[in-house]
Amino acid sequence: MNHGDFELLSAYLDGQLSPSDSAKLEARLSSDSTLRTALDNLRATRNLLRQLPARSAPRNFTLTPQMAGIQPPTPRLVPIYRLASGFATILFIITLVINGLTTLSAPALATAPAPAAFGAAAPLSAAQEAAPAATQAPAATQAPALPAGAQTPPPAPRMMFASPLTTGTPISLGGGLMPGTTGTPTPEGIAKSVPPGVESVRRINTAENGLPFPLVLEVLFGILALGFGIMAWILPRSNESSFRKKWNRK
Amino acid sequence: MIVMDEPALIQSAQRGDLNAFNTLVLHYQDALFNTALRILGDDDLAADATQDAFLSAFKNLNSYRGGSFKAWLHRTVTNTCYDELRRKKRRPTTPLEPDTEVGDEMDSPRWLTDPHLTPEQQLEADELEHAIQHCLEALPVEFRAVVVLADLQGLDYTEVAAALRAPLGTVKSRLARARARLQECLQGFAELLPAAFRLNEERS
Numbered sequence: 001m002n003h004g005d006f007e008l009l010s011a012y013l014d015g016q017l018s019p020s021d022s023a024k025l026e027a028r029l030s031s032d033s034t035l036r037t038a039l040d041n042l043r044a045t046r047n048l049l050r051q052l053p054a055r056s057a058p059r060n061f062t063l064t065p066q067m068a069g070i071q072p073p074t075p076r077l078v079p080i081y082r083l084a085s086g087f088a089t090i091l092f093i094i095t096l097v098i099n100g101l102t103t104l105s106a107p108a109l110a111t112a113p114a115p116a117a118f119g120a121a122a123p124l125s126a127a128q129e130a131a132p133a134a135t136q137a138p139a140a141t142q143a144p145a146l147p148a149g150a151q152t153p154p155p156a157p158r159m160m161f162a163s164p165l166t167t168g169t170p171i172s173l174g175g176g177l178m179p180g181t182t183g184t185p186t187p188e189g190i191a192k193s194v195p196p197g198v199e200s201v202r203r204i205n206t207a208e209n210g211l212p213f214p215l216v217l218e219v220l221f222g223i224l225a226l227g228f229g230i231m232a233w234i235l236p237r238s239n240e241s242s243f244r245k246k247w248n249r250k
Numbered sequence: 251m252i253v254m255d256e257p258a259l260i261q262s263a264q265r266g267d268l269n270a271f272n273t274l275v276l277h278y279q280d281a282l283f284n285t286a287l288r289i290l291g292d293d294d295l296a297a298d299a300t301q302d303a304f305l306s307a308f309k310n311l312n313s314y315r316g317g318s319f320k321a322w323l324h325r326t327v328t329n330t331c332y333d334e335l336r337r338k339k340r341r342p343t344t345p346l347e348p349d350t351e352v353g354d355e356m357d358s359p360r361w362l363t364d365p366h367l368t369p370e371q372q373l374e375a376d377e378l379e380h381a382i383q384h385c386l387e388a389l390p391v392e393f394r395a396v397v398v399l400a401d402l403q404g405l406d407y408t409e410v411a412a413a414l415r416a417p418l419g420t421v422k423s424r425l426a427r428a429r430a431r432l433q434e435c436l437q438g439f440a441e442l443l444p445a446a447f448r449l450n451e452e453r454s
Binding site for chain 2 (some may be wrong): 003006007009010011014016041042045046048049050052053054055056057058059060061062063065067068069
């Protein structure tokens with residue numbers, strides 16, 4: 001028997017032949033005993049296979065969350081902790097850099113003249129005295145003082161302390177600059193009194209206010225960064241273990 | 251059979267509901283395990299292949315787009331079986347159990363025991379099962395898969411075609427060839443075969 005016939009018989013058994021093909025095959029079957037026997041044998045084989053006992057699964061194949069790679073829902077606080085930790089880290093680095101820079105400039109301060117050691121009160125008043133002097137004094141006298149002390153950094157701190165003063169200061173400064181550029185000789189007295197004042201202002205910023213301030217912040221931000229980081233690390237883990245326990249109880 | 255709303259469960263499972271998926275697993279695990287067992291011929295390998303199939307089914311559940319879910323699941327299990335067979339081919343292992351002269355392991359699992367059969371009948375049934383398994387394993391794997399899905403699992407031609415990603419004509423032809431070969435092979439175990447089958451053999 002050829003394979004074509006066998007395929008026909010096989011499809012016929014499964015009811016997969018078209019009505020016309022079925023009729024044709026049935027006509028052949030009624031006259032061909034070999035074909036009939038072949039069909040019977042094929043049917044018997046198919047029945048034998050169908051009777052093969054079905055085994056039940058040796059165990060359950062249900063999936064656990066771990067197998068399925070399912071993560072428990074992350075607690076809502078976790079991203080907040082993460083963000084806070086990130087911010088605190090950034091602030092920590094900033095304070096670290098500031099602190100690093102001020103300690104680097106510390107040796108330069110040490111070489112500064114003795115007046116630096118006076119403390120806050122006296123130089124501050126000196127600076128305040130210098131500022132009103134600017135408003136009262138004629139333009140010509142104030143002007144030379146500026147180029148002398150103004151190697152560049154002093155004006156900024158000076159302005160900070162001078163800001164509570166009247167608005168007359170900038171005007172007088174502006175007026176004072178022009179004669180300064182014309183090359184008026186520096187009067188010795190004023191020139192000497194101003195630099196220590198400027199120097200002390202700078203010292204207040206760095207040594208008195210500057211150093212301890214970033215240091216406290218540095219520690220604070222460091223602790224915050226670490227604390228938030230630990231929370232962001234612990235929270236999902238404790239959550240996960242409780243999730244697993246809950247699942248196993250099911 | 252447990253009454254279950256299969257489409258709803260599939261939808262929930264597709265949204266990641268593992269409980270819904272596990273309900274489907276419990277429903278289909280016997281069928282998938284039997285398919286794997288008949289293709290691989292080894293209980294442990296079949297269990298592994300079934301587990302892998304369900305895992306892969308869960309992960310690829312979104313690629314299921316309607317149609318027979320049973321056929322879709324059988325595609326995953328035949329795929330994991332093919333993977334297993336390829337692995338076995340690369341690393342051939344020698345069985346620890348001594349083979350019988352027909353090259354068949356004769357250990358029979360205890361859970362197979364049917365209390366309604368006499369010990370003789372049970373032995374006969376075991377031997378017949380082994381004979382069929384032996385003949386199945388003698389088939390090329392793509393023929394084996396077709397006959398397992400069609401005759402053992404009762405999938406229709408379109409379901410078999412979907413499960414094996416083969417054209418309907420190929421399924422028809424392979425099934426006929428597989429049945430012919432099995433018939434030929436089983437004649438060698440004539441003494442084990444039920445009377446009806448033997449009768450037919452005598453007539454032919």
